[in-house]
Amino acid sequence: MVTTAAHDLSHAPSVIELKGVNKWFGQFHVLSNINLDVKQGERIVICGPSGSGKSTLIRCINRLEEHQRGDIVVHGVALSNDVKNIEAIRRDVGMVFQSFNLFPHLTILDNLTLAPIWVKKTPKREAEEIAMSLLTRVRIPEQAHKYPGQLSGGQQQRVAIARALCMRPKIMLFDEPTSALDPEMVKEVLDVMIELAKEGMTMLCVTHEMGFARAVADRVIFMDRGEIVEQNAPEEFFAHPKNERTKTFLGQILHH
């Protein structure tokens, strides 16, 4: 894959701003002084060794984790303890988890329409139409009336992506979306994500799929021990890593 999707973002407005964000789990300093500016339409891949704080970082953006110092502003709304602000941000930010987290007691269609109906007050009929069109987009409309337990892992993760898209989010967060999948199912999920990226969705993606990073990322961020160690456009990042820790990490994951 030589095509890079990097495009000119210099004039795009910022949609996520993190300034001096710090977080501790007990005594453990999991995020240390994170500064990050995400432009509209930008695709960012975050990688790093396990325990480096990459998942925690994106989970802070929709307040699944609470940061303790610094500012996070999403679409001009500052994250605070104000429930109204948190709910406003969550309406605009979709999230896909490593373990899918579909609701096992609801059919696929009900999984997709739940939030639009209850959070956005979309009429049921309309929500179902949107849901079906998104299921078609992730190529599993025929599964609409099944339950999550009846689907394969790859199908479940595609449903999870469609579920997040049902809310018409402006930003999508992916937390290791392919790590829990059998190898033969990784591609079907990545294909959906690549398609999404091409449509101009703002994406933050924690993943170790370096092929994906090369194909769609505007920027690759390497994190270690709670810090952003290095960030660069993918060609530069992979060809000429500057930091020793980045080199070690890339050596480990690329040459095995």
Next chain:
Amino acid sequence: MADVLSANERQQLPPPASETGALGWLRKNLFSSWGNGITTVVLLVAIFWLLTSFLDWAVVNAVWTAPTGQSCRGHGACWALIHEKYRFIFFGTFPYNEQWRPLLAVIVMLTMLVTSADRRMWNARLVWIWAVGSFLTFLLMLGQIHIPLALILFVALAVGGVGMLLRGSVAAPAELNGWRTLAAIGAIGILLRLAGVLPPWSLAIAPFTYVETGLWGGLPVTLILATYGLLFGFPYGVLLALGRRSNLPLIRGLCVGFIELIRGVPLISLLIMASVMLPLFLPSGMSIDKFLRALVAIILFSGAYIAEIIRGGLQSLPKGQFEAADAMGLNYFQKTMLVILPQALRVVIPPLINTFIGFFKDTSLVLIIGIFDFLNAANQALVDPNWAGFPSEVYLFAAFVYFCFCFSMSRYSKYLEIELNKGTRR
């Protein structure tokens, strides 16, 4: 690799004949070894002996009708006693000529319970069925109901309020206005009533003669205590369980304190407190019906137990379910009602029904404060000197009736588990 054949290419051989058919089953399960064979024979003989002696007593030598207990002496089971006393056992001291009323009440209640058991009925209609059914039950039992104006207004406010809350986000404007109007009528009415503008009027529905709760007895008492004890105990237990997992320390503390306090005392002591101590704290002249006090004690007690069971269900859910609901922007109420509780309750159906069965039988503890439930009415039937000396028959009969109810609940639990897990295997 030509020597490796896939399963459908390989010729499928039938299992050996000794493993199939009735003989195969017997051999495999009952007579697989000498030890097994001897155990089987010994147990079969024992079962046969027990069964024949029981049938001898209960059927062959039984007396079905007799003028007094004297004619039963020297024979087998004295079912004549049940024949003579069944109305007392079922309806206790309820006025004899009016006993069609508790009978009808029991039928109404059983109809409600059986109707609600069907999953297809689980919708708004059920609320109406229960409202009408409960009203009928109590009207039949009491004979006359006087509803104070204030209570009517309060119900209007409560129903309107709950309607606004539950339907607020999905209802059409016209429907929502209906709920608002209802709540407003209730609220304004209560204020006017408090201010003395409205008179202390009450709606009297009095088709039958009044029968006070002290005269109630038998099966309807057991059914009312168990049904309404659990009907109110269940949502109360859900609230306690949610409160116990709340992030607010005060609410959590209150719920934990209540649960531990109630679980730490026997139901009997709670019933005695409700019947003896509570009146001491009430202002003079004010009294709460004994039956109602017992019901409240049962509700509080079952609530605490149900709460702990539901907490188990809540804790069994993966954290990801909560996070996914949060990430979608659902608020706490929506998350709990749409995502968490439906899953948590499914998990705890077996222990929940187990508790229900336990409470159904525990209602007989109301004996201690002088309420005649089914078992105590049966007990009282033994007091008649004409029929003295046949406790086995009465207790066996009572046990049989309890068994019918408890066994149905147990089977229903099984049905529910299968029904709710259709298609949702993980």
